[in-house]
Amino acid sequence: MNCSTLGIGLAGFGTVGSGVWNTLARNGHLITSRTGGGITLEVTRILVRDPAKSRATTGEVPAALFTTAWQVLVNDPAVHIVVELIGGTTDAFELVAAALRAKKPVVTGNKALLAERGIELFAISRESNTPIHFEAAVAGGIPIIRTVQDSFIGNRIRSFSGIINGTSNFILGRMTEAALTFEAALAEAQALGYAEADPTLDVNGWDAAHKALLLATLAYGFPIDPAAIHVSGIEQVRPADIAFAKSLGYVLKLLAVVREHANRAVEIRIQPSFVPKSHILASVNGVFNAVAVHGDTAGESLFYGRGAGQDPTASSVVADLVEAARALRHTGDHRGFLPYADSGTLVPVGETSTAYYVRFDVTDRPGVIAEIARLLADHRIGISGTHSPVNPDNPDADFVDMIFLLHTCPFGKLQAALTEIEALDCVNSTPVVFRIEALT
Secondary structure: OOOOEEEEEEEOOOHHHHHHHHHHHHHHHHHHHHOOOOOEEEEEEEEOOOOOOOOOOOOOOOHHHEEOOHHHHHHOOOOOEEEEOOOOOOHHHHHHHHHHHOOOOEEEOOHHHHHHHHHHHHHHHHHHOOOEEOHHHOOOOOOHHHHHHHHOOOOOEEEEEEEOOHHHHHHHHHHHHHOOOHHHHHHHHHHOOOOOOOOHHHHOOHHHHHHHHHHHHHHHOOOOOHHHOEEOOOOOOOHHHHHHHHHOOEEEEEEEEEEEOOOOOEEEEEEEEEEEOOOHHHHOOOOEEEEEEEEOOOEEEEEEEEOOOHHHHHHHHHHHHHHHHHHHHOOOOOOOOOOOOOOOOEOOHHHOEEEEEEEEEEEOOOOHHHHHHHHHHHOOOOEEEEEOOOOOOOOOOOEEEEEEEEEEEEHHHHHHHHHHHHOOOOEOOOOEEEEEOOOO
């Protein structure tokens, strides 16, 4: 490919798509200068649902660029690179697959698409020798994908630990700072535009899970079934949990953990966790993200920045565009990600071990602690402490929260004990479990 100008097909022109347009309009000359004058990126086709919709962009967007059919965008000879920003896993899959088969590199920020259908798309990428770039799919403006692929290429990745969903981090932060309920903090996040009208994937942990899955795939080289990983969200967090964590020297965070074990099996889990205040992840606040990467040669490195938003995500998309453009201008090896291991093994979540914070909703009567403690002892689970906070608004309530702090044990052993405990007539609902992380 010898042309000095490369055409970009933008599939999706919402917040991120318009951010890409604005970035190219504002910094296009800078990009050309930094690539030795060899690469000029020009948007030549834009896929939208409604061409007449008003959009906040730098300069006027020519109406002739718009189309409502993705096939028109992919088949346009003036489009050399396709940027997929429409979201979802159906139309987006068809668009990306068609672009790869047409030998047009793809840039995407669609973590759900890659997490759920990446196996198929990476196979098409290999067959067509055409790359998929997806820096924007994980942690917004933090260049974590390129770092793992390039800077850590000589390392065996021992672990990732991260806060990779800004919405949940903002909600937990407001619950911590202002003692808000989950519902009140979520409403505030929505009012500020940090949470969608439907925040399900953010608060139930699956947005973070898709990102963790992509990081694990990059680090260990084999496709991973999302159904095989453990995911728990923040919907059950109460101000009392956060206050208790604080009293023990912890901060409650939605934590993604990816860890390689001695037998090369990989542990992946996403759950609310007690993080020691002394650990740097405890100080990640607001909508910011952070990922701690532990390589066997490099040791531990921390990557921190905005995890979402128009400009940070657009920055990652444009970086991938330049990477794709360079590969087109100087044809060589496939520069995207390709799985490099035929298969791998995941550690069953029941075999993963930490200490635990468990909250029980119980009927307040004599002997409750003893009944729960007996069943924990039957499963050989040690207790490091118990607590029953008094509700100052209703000190004589018949139903109270009972908190148990438990020693490190396999999660499966804890689950078995909790199944028996939940059947007690003094326990009124499913126990709430948070991990207590050492992060050493």
